[in-house]
Amino acid sequence: MTTTQITLVQIDNYGPWTVTPEPRREVDLQTLQSRLYADLCQQIGREDGYVFFTRFDNMIAVTNGLDRADHELIQESIDNRYPVSVSMGIGSDASPRTALVDATEVLQTAGSAQDGARTEILGGEVLPEGERTTEDVQIAHFDVIDVTGTYTDRVDAFETFIAIEQGYAALMRYLYEEHDSLSFFVGGDNVIAACPGLSEPSYEDAISHVSGEVDVDLQVGVGRGSSAHDAGMAAKHALEECRHNGTRVERTATADD
Known part of the structure; x- marks a missing residue:
């Protein structure tokens, strides 16, 4: 919890x-x-x-x-x-x-x-x-799959910006309304969300929702920790696993695991 x-x-x-x-x-x-x-x-x-x-x-x-x-x-x-x-x-x-x-x-x-x-x-x-416990905070770190090849190197900068903002808006509203999560755009194509103890299928559903609504494909790394930093670093490691494995959702308990 x-x-x-x-x-x-x-x-x-x-x-x-x-x-x-x-x-x-x-x-x-x-x-x-x-x-x-x-x-x-x-x-x-x-x-x-x-x-x-x-x-x-x-x-x-x-x-x-x-x-x-x-x-x-x-x-x-x-x-x-x-x-x-x-x-x-x-x-x-x-x-x-x-x-x-x-x-x-x-x-x-x-x-x-x-x-x-x-x-x-x-x-x-x-x-x-x-x-306090070592699993108080769950952070999900989302980014757009192949943002450079799909947007940055193919269309103008403002069209890229629109696509990223649409993806962020769809994700932000869905996670807030369906899962009591708070999502924040943090630059580039990155969104960080503070979430309750969501399951892997919940993240898969969120990604599918954004893809269906605005045609933006996301991947996410999820981490847990006693602080935002600990959970966020674990999420970053998990996101790297997504990129390496070609998966949409990866979870890491801590950044050291």
Whole structure:
């Protein structure tokens, strides 16, 4: 059974800030968002977590292994170096979707994302160290089969982008609605999903759904671990097995197996 700890990171009062005292240049906003995301990737990654940009003003992290003090240090670091602060809601559940719902409710209960008085909220309960296991997190790493030969070297870059985005959208919705999983585009042709304890046939069904809906062929490596990093590395090893064996789904318990 999985127990995924999810942290919702939300920039405080970001909408009003972008137009106060007058609208800020879009290039400056994009720069700030990308730097903040990169910074959070580094800080959360240092503790073996993963963070995904989603809408940039809202970012979702898999934070198994990070305690409340770790979250507080990240908030303090952001506040010291950026013109904006961030609030964080934490939730844990066998279902990543439910964990995110709980994390979101923490921030929504504290006040609106555009409430200037709601700043640096930190709420929700972290998973106690004594309740952690080596199989808490299941990560699935998807990519497009032969993306270079099928798209990159054959059609223009924007048509390739459309195909990848369509595949991602179909997969994201299917895994969310059918299996309570959270899927994130991470660049190139790669999608990483935080999943509950899904079986191999469930992944095969997801791949078949995407192929039938948008004609994009996927393969996936699946890994388990005590943290996003451990599970993600195991998933990367499993994905390499897919490429080597010509299979669609491979599973690895740990990156060392």
